[in-house]
Amino acid sequence: MHNIKFSESHTGKEHHQLTIAKEPSDEAKCANDIHSKLNLTRHNEIIKVTSGSEVQELLTAQKYAGCSFSIAGGRHAMGGQQFLCDGILLDTRGLNKVVDFCPVRGLLTAQSGMLWGDLVFHLGELNKKHNSDWSIVQKPTGADDISLGGSLASNIHGRVLGRRPFIADIERFTAILADGNRITVSRSKNEELFRLAIGGYGMFCFVEDVTIRLTKSSKLQRKVELTNSKDLIGRFAELQSAGARYGDFQFCIDASNDSFLNNGILSAYFPVQDDTTDNTSDIKLSENNWRELLRLAHVDKAKAFTTYSNHYQRTDGQIYSSQTFQLSLYVPDYHESIDTERVESQNRSSHVKASEMITELYVPRSKLHEFLQSAKIALKRQCADVIYGTVRLIEKDTESFLAWAKEDYACVIFNLHIDHNQLSILRAKHSFRTLIEIAHELNGSYYLTYHRYATKEQLLAAYPQFPSFIQKKIDYDPHGKFRSTWFNQMCLTVQAD
Numbered sequence: 001m002h003n004i005k006f007s008e009s010h011t012g013k014e015h016h017q018l019t020i021a022k023e024p025s026d027e028a029k030c031a032n033d034i035h036s037k038l039n040l041t042r043h044n045e046i047i048k049v050t051s052g053s054e055v056q057e058l059l060t061a062q063k064y065a066g067c068s069f070s071i072a073g074g075r076h077a078m079g080g081q082q083f084l085c086d087g088i089l090l091d092t093r094g095l096n097k098v099v100d101f102c103p104v105r106g107l108l109t110a111q112s113g114m115l116w117g118d119l120v121f122h123l124g125e126l127n128k129k130h131n132s133d134w135s136i137v138q139k140p141t142g143a144d145d146i147s148l149g150g151s152l153a154s155n156i157h158g159r160v161l162g163r164r165p166f167i168a169d170i171e172r173f174t175a176i177l178a179d180g181n182r183i184t185v186s187r188s189k190n191e192e193l194f195r196l197a198i199g200g201y202g203m204f205c206f207v208e209d210v211t212i213r214l215t216k217s218s219k220l221q222r223k224v225e226l227t228n229s230k231d232l233i234g235r236f237a238e239l240q241s242a243g244a245r246y247g248d249f250q251f252c253i254d255a256s257n258d259s260f261l262n263n264g265i266l267s268a269y270f271p272v273q274d275d276t277t278d279n280t281s282d283i284k285l286s287e288n289n290w291r292e293l294l295r296l297a298h299v300d301k302a303k304a305f306t307t308y309s310n311h312y313q314r315t316d317g318q319i320y321s322s323q324t325f326q327l328s329l330y331v332p333d334y335h336e337s338i339d340t341e342r343v344e345s346q347n348r349s350s351h352v353k354a355s356e357m358i359t360e361l362y363v364p365r366s367k368l369h370e371f372l373q374s375a376k377i378a379l380k381r382q383c384a385d386v387i388y389g390t391v392r393l394i395e396k397d398t399e400s401f402l403a404w405a406k407e408d409y410a411c412v413i414f415n416l417h418i419d420h421n422q423l424s425i426l427r428a429k430h431s432f433r434t435l436i437e438i439a440h441e442l443n444g445s446y447y448l449t450y451h452r453y454a455t456k457e458q459l460l461a462a463y464p465q466f467p468s469f470i471q472k473k474i475d476y477d478p479h480g481k482f483r484s485t486w487f488n489q490m491c492l493t494v495q496a497d
């Protein structure tokens, strides 16, 4: 069944999580992911592209004949999807202009390197100029410097309720194919590529710009309550029936307490009249508050959860604008001060670099409580260090080729602390595999974005179409112009005995 012929250009050799730079002088050619910082990769060249025509020229240039390209936007994926050892990295962040806006239909076209924070800002300006009132439907939570192209390539989701992943918000995009041709891709033009590239991790084409569907703006009121994993799905359903448009649940991370992965804060957002006045003051967490919360999540988890839930409960009833409420602060390099504190408090002689890695599991909603109970036992047994965790909902995606939302799932996100040494990385790999196993036993699945640790059995159980995905990749890109560390590893995983 998996009898696909791979050329060396498709599989490559490298498949380790840590791809270390060869020499310090290579630094300018090295790139790493933002969050885990466990994907340091040396490229032959990093090119900051500023137009689609430039990409077309690069893909067809004699100088780069035989070379492979990887594509990086905001660099938040953690499975090496945006990097390629000794490849040419196309950095899209210079492609950051609004291309078109239709205030009548609520469509916005922006270049693929546009980051969500900038996109929300530009949309606000366009609304003012055109006297319109459009908002984005969803964006990734937790960070604003994720690009539109990266979001398309991972088929992201936010905390919107009753909605499919990002593919539902995409009207069309402009693609530059491996042979340099530029085409429009939508549900009616090049439909197969639409399904392959969205969620296809940059393996089919370079995305030049994306047209997204917007939603009418409104004021939203946040409702906050404490609940537990057993009642959660029922509460989500009640809140949705009462009109909640967005919502998520942040669970307790203190493994020494019975509340671990059980009790948490459920926030839901309801549309209210535009003239509703905010009777709370504008309570929000500053960068310093976030730094302190992240520190506490490492050194005093009980206090971290109490502080967090107290803060959220104080915001109950607060009014937000749908145009901006999805923006969120990501504290860059927050781990450095935590690492320093650990050296001092633990009397360590040397600095141990560390970070967090995310994993996301999907389970049928009726199985959420069961999943969290089993995850609780496993993570406690493995002494996994959970720094934060969230539950959200997603509706079934029937369009993308590599669909991760195969059902109306509950999505469970864990952010695990990882010391940057082989033992700690191996332990995380073990925890991630265990969580995938638990989800699989409950007819669930997992997200490909965050790591490439799944076993062959796990990969094929969650994504049985993966061998066909590889075959399609070869059909569209026979010379392996677009490649990545992640794709190479996936090919090796599928081929493994």
Ligand SMILES: Cc1cc2nc3c(=O)[nH]c(=O)nc-3n(C[C@H](O)[C@H](O)[C@H](O)COP(=O)(O)OP(=O)(O)OC[C@H]3O[C@@H](n4cnc5c(N)ncnc54)[C@H](O)[C@@H]3O)c2cc1C
Binding pocket: 034, 035, 070, 071, 072, 073, 074, 075, 076, 077, 078, 081, 082, 092, 112, 113, 139, 140, 141, 142, 143, 145, 146, 147, 148, 149, 150, 151, 153, 154, 155, 156, 157, 158, 200, 201, 202, 203, 205, 206, 207, 208, 330, 449
């Ligand atoms: C703190 C944090 C919070 C997150 N929150 C969420 C969340 O709430 N929901 C969610 O779904 N995900 C979330 N993610 C995951 C993140 O949204 C995805 O990894 C996304 O792909 C990252 O986009 P990026 O711009 O950082 O792209 P990169 O990480 O640079 O690249 C990701 C993929 O996109 C491809 N790509 C980028 N640009 C293009 C282009 N122009 N053409 C073709 N391919 C391209 C790359 O080749 C790569 O395969 C989070 C990640 C972090 C670290």
